[in-house]
Amino acid sequence: MRKSRIFLLVILLLCISAGVYGAVKMQAEPKNEQADFAVVNELHQLITKESVYDVDSEKLVEGALRGMANAINDPYSTYYSEQEAALHKQTLASERIGIGLELSEVNGKFIVIAPIKASPAEKAGIRPLDELVQINEVRLEGKTMGEVRKLMSGKEGESVELVLYRPELEQHVKLAVKRERLKNETVHAEVIEVEKTKIGYVIVTMFAEKTAEEWKTALDKLMEQKVEGLIIDVRDNPGGYLHSVAQMMSMFEQKETIFAHMQNHDGVTEPLKTKVMEQFEPHAKWLRNIPVTILQNEGSASASEVFAGALQDWKRAVLVGVTSFGKGTVQQTWDLQNGGELKLSTNKWLTPSKRWIHEVGIEPDIEVTQHPLYRVETKILKGRYEVGEYSEEIAYSQRILSELGYTISRTDGFYDMDTAQEVASFRRKHDLAEGRYMDEVFFNELTKQLQTFKQSKVNDMQLQMAISFVLHQLE
Template identity: 55%
Template sequence: MRRIRKSRLFFFLAFIVLAAVIYTFVRQQVVTVEGASDLDVVEELYTLIEEQSVYDLDSGTIVEGALRGMASAIKDPYSSYYSKEEAAIQKASLAGEKVGIGVEIAEKNGKFIVISPVKSSPAEKAGIRPYDEIVQINDVRLDGKTIGEVIKLMQGKAGEEVTLVLYRPSIERHIKVAVERAKMENDTVDAKVVTVENVPIGYVTISLFAENTLEQWLQEVSKLIEQDVQALIVDVRDNPGGYLHSVAGIISTIGEEGKVFAYMQDGKGKLEPLKTVKLDEIEGLKKEIRKLPIVILQNEGSASASEVFSAAMQSWGKGTLVGGKSFGKGTVQETWDLANGGSVKLSTNKWLTPKETWINGKGIKPDVEVDQHPLYMIEFIPVRGSFEVGDFSEEVAYAQKVLHAFGFQIVRQDGYFDETTREAVVAFREKYDLHDGDKLDELFFEKMQEQVALYKSKAENDLQLQMAVSYVMHKLGH
């Protein structure tokens, strides 16, 4: 009996000891896991990939992937990581001179969306429009690409051609556009005098709020003041934005010192007012500018900093907005240089109007809404080939759209070459003396594009501009 009792006691004690050892080990493991920082885990994975992966990857590639992954995890189309090469391209986009096609894009849910083509850029001339989705550049599909890689694909030497495949939501189809890269001076402000009934009106176009835009604004507006203009029309249509300090400077030439033109709101909801500043060196010019009625032209391509400008003018009652609803980008980004030569751009704040309204995804409604004539909105698309009754193609659909905008009787605009399309083609060819024929051919397309360009080149066909002029004349009592 004693042996049995001793045996039982031995096993009981052994069980207690074993349980204590297991408990201590498990607790150590829990403490180790709970005590490990997130960065320790990143380093752990980095080491495992380097030592165990069957794929031969250098450390730079692994780090680049981690940096991109962290930026993309934010799920913000305006937050991005840029490699050293991509960062240089990005900085050049707002510098004094650049080579490219002139388009501002953002990534949204893996799609690359055009915010706006820069005014008078190759992209605008090629017919690229806000909300176009870029799906292919030359022969490269963009699935899985980063925004930096997309920007790099669009870069190249001046004079070289790049072909983009775009999906255009407004017509629910893909189109192919050839754009020639060009060297573009960042002359972001252009001004001239428009005389109506002997009344001189200053017409100022701001294509981008770049580093030197305030300086150019002061130069151009000074020239207009010297010519005794009675009002200003400021055109920020298709202006994709730019530097906040640049637009703040321009607003400061219009508003009184210390006036709130926007609010910054951080992630915790704290509001910080942004106020106009005193510009001593141009006090005389500011007084002259503030005497003038101001009309702002905007459209769906007016985004970010241009919306800050429009919102301030509208909220203050300093300017009347004419045109269409703006893009709706209500966040502000800051860029930091990284140790590897790259950079990261992050959305750090929301910006709100002086009335504390967040316009993100909503845009700013104009005071006077004006739709352009369909022909004025026709995009330029390279079209080639020969088509006749019974054919079906994108080229036919484009021709149908243009013919309809010109006022020809067209029943279909879906790309099917029917009898009414043939009749319209015959009428167009007769009107412009293109010899006998009822086909869409190279001669037809060349004349069609020529007439579209001619129509769009005439200021009287810009209905939004004409409304702005009419409004100014009304304000001046004419």
């Protein structure tokens, strides 16, 4: 009976702390709530007393807590056990071991929001909207987000094998991704000089604890170098802390200006405004007088959408790329008495013009689809193949050769004479042994050429459009 009381107390505390039941409602409907929790307590007693299986009370409590969070049917509201909470808190830490993958849970499926920029996950070719279905031969059906995080965690330098379903290809992709030490240096800035014009190019990979500080440092350096335009890249930025966005927006506007609205479960809307801070006035003055362009894609989510949406509504920046992910809710986190953690969607956020972009995304002002090779994952290919054979390795190679400009008539994996001739041409061009066959030497060079293509800013069609737009504005 004592365990039953503890069980009921934990559930009551959870609901109170999460705001599921307000104080007013508790007074208005005390009998209903007591009846609801009485049946929960009754179920707990029956299981512990009558079940043929040994189930300790702690596991039942964990199951009840997780079940309540899941019952909300919100992919961003999650209960974490004590161990899972520790893994979750590492996400925005200054340094951690991992592959750099941001996930959401949708109807029991684990969907990639975005890989972190320059992370092992991005280098391996994992893309937004990929569905993670298997980790190290463990299927993920019925798993919790915490269990998935635990499966992905491990020692630095070790590989984790992932199977993902890629909707655009309607097929599964198997990848081996090596864990690395990930430093959350979230802002990277450089100067791109085109036609004797200096343009600042700033990549914001996520909105972590120190992102606003890094952003200010980047702006200081670009101002010193007298750049004439600014491109801000939030592609594959999965979001992060809203307070970091607030500080960055205050460097754009030194008036109390609305950059977003928060709407709670009662529909009450509260404006979020920039803060007047004397040290940001030079940045605001500079940013008012240069053209600003934002790069976004389908992996730009949450806080990065708050950032882009505000600048779009303010007409202070032009958005280039494709429609963003579409995450229009804000989560708050509570530490629970059992060492666990509840992350709960407590607000909708709206742009300054009160657009709610949830599951819709923010449309770009200038739509530019990225080159197809940017969506090709890097694979480790083995074996030897010649004319008349058929394999996935051949299909993969045909697709890359075709996009690199070779004359390939088919990409279905059948090794025909056209493929053989272009393979021979590729081998000659890159000083490989003569022949019309694919082997591991060929595959290694093909991978190298794929990576070189992706790393070249010239091939980045969205970036090139942003540069062209800035130059046009400066004419």
